[in-house]
Amino acid sequence: MARVVVTHQIPQAALALLRAAHDVDSWEGQDAPSREVVLRRVSGADAVVTMVTDRVDQEFLGAAGSQLRAVCNVAVGYDNIDVAACRERGVVATNTPGVLTEATADTAFALVLMATRRLGEAERVVRSGKPWTWGMSVLLGMGLQGRTIGIVGPGQIGIATARRAKAFGMEVVYAGRSPMAAQAQAQLAAARVDLPELLATADVVSLHCPLIPAGAPDSTYHLIDAEALSAMRDTAYLINTARGPVVDEAALVEALRTGQIAGAGLDVFEEEPRVHPGLLELDNVVLLPHVGSATVQTREGMATLAARNALAVLAGEGALTLVG
Numbered sequence: 483m484a485r486v487v488v489t490h491q492i493p494q495a496a497l498a499l500l501r502a503a504h505d506v507d508s509w510e511g512q513d514a515p516s517r518e519v520v521l522r523r524v525s526g527a528d529a530v531v532t533m534v535t536d537r538v539d540q541e542f543l544g545a546a547g548s549q550l551r552a553v554c555n556v557a558v559g560y561d562n563i564d565v566a567a568c569r570e571r572g573v574v575a576t577n578t579p580g581v582l583t584e585a586t587a588d589t590a591f592a593l594v595l596m597a598t599r600r601l602g603e604a605e606r607v608v609r610s611g612k613p614w615t616w617g618m619s620v621l622l623g624m625g626l627q628g629r630t631i632g633i634v635g636p637g638q639i640g641i642a643t644a645r646r647a648k649a650f651g652m653e654v655v656y657a658g659r660s661p662m663a664a665q666a667q668a669q670l671a672a673a674r675v676d677l678p679e680l681l682a683t684a685d686v687v688s689l690h691c692p693l694i695p696a697g698a699p700d701s702t703y704h705l706i707d708a709e710a711l712s713a714m715r716d717t718a719y720l721i722n723t724a725r726g727p728v729v730d731e732a733a734l735v736e737a738l739r740t741g742q743i744a745g746a747g748l749d750v751f752e753e754e755p756r757v758h759p760g761l762l763e764l765d766n767v768v769l770l771p772h773v774g775s776a777t778v779q780t781r782e783g784m785a786t787l788a789a790r791n792a793l794a795v796l797a798g799e800g801a802l803t804l805v806g
Contacts, residue, residue: 484528484551484796489520489536492556496785500531503793521545529792531556531785535754538563543571552795554788555805558582558639561693561725565806576791576801580638581783582775587642589774590723593747594631594647594686597719599623600745602768624685624717624744627651632684634677634705635691635724636662643688644670655680658691659700677705681713686721693725708733711742719745723774726751735760738767749774 486500488508500506507523509515514535515523524530524546532538534557543550543564550573555563558579568575596602600623607614607621614620631647633640633656641662644654654672656662657680662672681687689706696703706720707730714720720743722729731752737743738761745766751757754772761767775781791801 485526486529486531486792486796487524487527488531489523490514490533492531492785492788493782495782496531496789499786499789500792504528504796524550528552529554529796531788531792532562533557534559534562536562538568538575540564540567543567543573552576552792552801554791554795554801556784556788559692559725560805561695563805569806574795574801575805576788576795576803577805578784578787578791579803581787582780583638583642585777585780586639586723586774587646589749589770589776590639590643590688590690590721591646591650593721593723593749593768593770594626594688594719596768597721597745597747597766598626598686600766603765606765624719626686629653629685630655630683631686631688632656632675632680633672634658634680634687634689636660636666636672637690639723640688640690641666641670643690644672647686647688652686655684677710678713681710682715684718685715686719687714688721689724689728691724691728693727702728704728704730704733706730706734708736711737714743716741717744719743719747721747723749726754731758731761734758734767735764738764 484504486504486506490509497508527546528549529552531554538553552574554576556578558577560577563575565575600621604621630653633644636656636658648670654670655675656672657675657677691702694700694702705728711733735758747768749770750772794801
């Protein structure tokens with residue numbers, strides 16, 4: 483039996499799969515373990531089931547030891563994994579695409595509605611306990627019908643978000659390194675444009691691109707910076723369910739404060755769980771604590787896929803979903 487370490491709590495169905503075949507060290511604490519605890523626990527592991535909050539780098543791989551065969555990330559993104567370092571050590575790295583597509587797209591479009599209709603502000607009015615009354619000009623937002631959504635990153639989640647936008651009567655444009663799948667592009671009547679045109683014309687800009695580090699080819703670090711925000715319409719909204727560092731939060735705060743853009747909806751942040759204090763002071767931004775895939779079914783599906791990836795590698799078979 484191999485030794486499998488699970489760095490954080492995961493659903494019991496996934497643990498049962500692992501325990502049926504191997505010796506499993508699973509984290510049972512309510513709070514996330516510290517980096518030091520994670521490094522100590524992974525020592526001697528043959529496979530590790532990791533979360534997006536775990537930094538899998540040379541230190542992590544060295545702490546695990548040369549017997550480590552697989553790092554199975556419970557996330558579609560894998561910017562927390564040094565893929566090159568894994569390759570050097572012969573460690574297979576996997577992720578969990580597909581199973582979280584619909585849940586994350588639901589969250590993205592929920593943010594679109596919350597931001598454009600000012601629903602976060604409205605909910606806070608009621609919760610404040612202060613007197614309020616219906617009025618023709620109270621908390622007016624932007625209707626979506628006939629507006630344009632710009633999808634940055636036309637992968638599975640971006641396409642699923644675009645489907646929701648289309649159902650609400652929106653036009654779809656997109657920008658990305660690769661074209662949208664032909665069938666989806668036809669169904670959505672989506673137009674491919676370059677990023678500057680998307681920023682200049684979209685009423686809602688929704689981010690679905692991976693985080694590619696600064697300095698790397700096609701880097702997406704601070705893709706939405708002060709210059710990008712200045713190119714957007716002052717009536718436009720920015721939505722981010724991708725990764726926090728895709729957006730320069732300091733620049734976003736300034737753009738929201740000055741009315742350079744109308745509003746934003748964020749499920750991810752540059753330095754999670756820290757949120758830029760300027761964002762907390764603003765009413766025209768909706769803030770969620772990285773809950774894009776947070777449904778019971780989705781999280782169980784993610785964890786189960788990660789477990790199956792670990793089992794496949796340990797059995798000498800090919801992983802179901804490789805990264806890189």
